[in-house]
Amino acid sequence: MAGVSLIVLLLAALHLSDATLRFASYYGDHMVLQKSPQRAVLWGYGPEGEKVTVYLSGPIQQKVSSVPVKEGIWQVTLDPVEAGGPYNVYAISQSSACNLTDVLFGDIWLCGGQSNMYFNTSAIFNASEELALSSKYPHVRPFMAALNMSKTELIDLIQVEMPWFVPTPSVVADFSAVCWLFGRYMYDKLQYPIGLVESCWGGTPVEAWSSPRALKQCGLNQSEDNSMMKSTVLWNAMIHPFLNMTIYGAIWYQGEANAEYHQDKYNCSFPAMINDWRMGFHQGSGGQTALDFPFGFVQLSTYKNGSTDDGFPEIRWHQTADMGFVPNSRMKNTFMAVALDLPDKTSPYGTIHPRDKQDVAHRLTLGARAVAYGEKNVSFQGPFPKEIMLKENSIIITYDKAVSVASSKNIFEICCSEKKVSCETQSIWLPAAIMDWNHTSIRLFVGSCPSSEVAALRYAWRDWPCEFKACPVYDIDGNLPTPPFITNKYSANQNVWKRI
Template identity: 30%
Template sequence: MKYNWLSLLAAGTMLPLAAVELPSIFTDNMVLQRDRAVPVWGTGRAGEAVSVQFAGQTVSTTAGKDGRWQVKLAPLAASSDGATLTVKGDNTLTRSNVLVGDVWLCAGQSNMQYGLQSITGSRKLIEAFPNPDIRLFQVPNVWSRTPQADVKAQWNLCSPQTLPRFSAVGYLVGRDLQSKLNVPIGLINISWGGCRIESMTAPESFAAVSVTQGVADEVAKQIADLKSKKDADLRKDKQRLPNVLFNAMVHPLTPFAVRGMLWYQGEDNHSEGMRYAEKLRALAHTWRTYFANPDMPIFIVQLPPWQYGREKSTLIPNFWAAQQHFAEHDSNAGFITTTDCGDPKDIHPRDKMPLARRLANLVLYKAYGIGSDAALAPTFRSARAEGSTFVVEFNQPNDLRTRDNEPVSHLMLAGEDGLFHPATGVVRDNKLFVTSPEVSAPVRLRFGWDKLANPNLVNRAGVPVAPFDTGFGTDK
């Protein structure tokens, strides 16, 4: 059940019920979402008459008994001309230099949080001429046991002063979108290193999407543990607690109108395999519900390869499969492969440009119809044995090739005995033909199925083929 403002009042989280006020998501320099109804809300004196004026529209309402009020502006056309939003009650508030364009949520943990100042080539990017059509909203790292009504933040112009600590991936994607779409772009960064997916998910969403009993029990146990302890007894890394970042970092922004969401998270959940796909469904339900955007596009970044200590080499591939499974079973989601974007020695690869460019190309294609389906990762479709050769076909192959003109790498073939052996692969007519001298009757193939694998099989745009195991899910 969605929290209402009466429950927030009871929890002591509402703004004072006095003169009309706006939450911090409405400040100077903001970007309002184009082409859809735009909610504007706030608090005031019970019964206070409130009007909102913007772009030739005036919409009026009356604050309720709890002091809450909300209106909706009719869909707005994109505009780079700074305008003024005026809210009138017993007092008058103005928000200046407001643009209309597309607003994207940039969410996740440390690799989304990773600031532009820390990546390869950062100085040139930061010192580039400021783009007045990109605006930044940085949500601070805060947590709460209960849903909050506001957060201390503000919209900022994109400049050498504001860029260094802002999400590198978020900014680089936003920059490419702005360049291609030629409309203002608002970027809202909601990220905290080390956070778990449960921390950004509302508790009721797990029941709403009918997760398996194992996941439901796991989350219920986490919530019960949180409720049973005083703040002083909780773990220090609060970003790993259930719901607490949703309460403090997400809820205060809702139901702000947005275009979509970029999600780069999972390092802290990486050992969960297909359970993570269920948690992604719950996350999607939360954000789509609270941002009042049931078809909101969500784009997933698969985790780049990394050592992860002495863990089993197939643990991360199982996680990749979960990320892919969610994206392929949600008509408003997509994912990018990043097997060529990792650093075996650093869980935070410094070169974020290739990953961000690939993510931007996916967003442009799936959300805007710009580009081609070569932005999509080729994925496993089917396999069959032809004598001693294993033949694999793909979804959206788009001129498969190897980026180094060498035979296909990272192939392991097994027969009925289930023992895998190194194999050789070649591409012909968008099909992969695999053989191994050790396997005369192949039944199962693994491609890139290793936590450090960086296979050379790509499509014409250089997008890596998604790792796969033709027998995935059949092991006992």
């Protein structure tokens, strides 16, 4: 259809008075739709039996073949559209029409989790400076779902908290800081539109965000009540409605609520939730959202200084499916921002809510660049042990990359076992001081434990292992901390242990 004829037709159609035809709740003016090579999905409601035709008007023009309204719902898939805009989108039936204006095409990231993802930009360090920058990023467009629960899976949101908007300081102030900063940093690198969809709720466990399918995989049963501290109610109301939408990836900040609630299941429930979301979005979008879409997350920061038994070390470990790093064989196409070196003992929002979200978002951005976008030579992981050697009264840890090291007496710990059996986290652990180091390895003093009886080694295994950016082991540039780890010499597949 010629451009002039298309515009005339659309303008005429919009004079129709019947407003029955409409888009689903999370489509709106100023939104971002997923760019090529994926195809954006649009859907909404209309008069039963009528046919809906969708038109795209802007830098390119597009007409989508008419689709019927079935059970009050219509859905179309656009042809691929390159990044850019603005566009107007028109949906027209025989009796009514509706439209979206100032639509951009770019990458859409879903931001989920609990209170540290919900944490507002107005509350972070240097908030006034960050908010003043927001209007300089008109192509980073946020959207926020309202807090709602449901006993059953919903096809649409019950309520929208913030419709899509062009950033201004007053509105960004009430939006997720991690989500906003991640989007802003990604725009700086990609230079095309970024859509940010916030759907999170403070104090919630992973079970609330998981489908019954995912829970069943981990031996967890769906709760029969609708308490948000149980299962599926937020999946039903705040994730399931988005499944038809084409997205590029997701970032996640959660785990605190599981430190005491099904803690021992988190090494299953978290990976299961990720894989189940991937399947759900892939199917809901008709295959447009990738079946293995990139998923980034923040490893837990800190809460109680001096604590070793509040569940935070275990959850950090379980966040990696008990491997210590990602991506790995159980958590493919994932990336992680380590945050245990970013405590905030004077946070007015409680120590569980550190205000430095800039470093968190920056570390997420590094992971996204490397994993989600395949950028070469981007360092996004801290050093991790590749070999542990026992030699006389010492342990030599060799890392998979160059390290920068500061002295520490108690962040490394060993467990002795005369019977040569694996140690558990509840076992007696003794500090192992750093003796010396070079650019690839660290030597620890094992003290009163004979090297032949050293059965396990762990690092940073406490809630608050070090002060702000002052852990002893980072990458060679001093930017990315080594994640916490625990390794047992007598466990299966512990081939990192050597004796010389």
